[in-house]
Amino acid sequence: GQNIDQPTEMTATEGAIVQINCTYQTSGFNGLFWYQQHAGEAPTFLSYNVLDGLEEKGRFSSFLSRSKGYSYLLLKELQMKDSASYLCAVSPDKLIFGTGTRLQVFP
């Protein structure tokens, strides 16, 4: 079976750091993706991990441990515009998404 778990909601303060965790169980693995989705809009690509370790891209970083079926997305120097849903997705042969984590950033 396939299962992807992430927290439903998180809150944080502008300028802070937040870590969104994702655990997964899939029958195949070709990489783990993180997408950002603002309300009413399409998901947009943030990061891709296929090997263990940390990938850094500006204020956003993503970590993967394949042996533990675990990933996290780290957002630094939070801005109000970072308020959105963050979707963890695993690709066996197509993207399977978690339910998403709704992040609210407060001033």
Add this chain to the structure above:
Amino acid sequence: DTGVSQDPRHKITKRGQNVTFRCDPISEHNRLYWYRQTLGQGPEFLTYFQNEAQLEKSRLLSDRFSAERPKGSFSTLEIQRTEQGDSAMYLCASSTGVSYGYTFGSGTRLTVV
């Protein structure tokens, strides 16, 4: 070519009517995917094509749903005899392969009344 295009953006239909949505992928992308998303949930896989071949359909997809990609370019998703439970955002995405990021269109929001 600036991205994945979906048409229409919004569709309101009466229960029992048929609706058809169109997706134009990025031209060099050979894979095309359809997803459905309801409020507070992540996108749910429906079906995907590699070129014109439909490679997989979700078990969640009833017989009322059909998708085509006749020439390996644009795709259509048809829902027959719509039900209120079909109300959702229908997202199309394209990519060049399994290990590459998907580019999503803006979606078609369907409301069945």
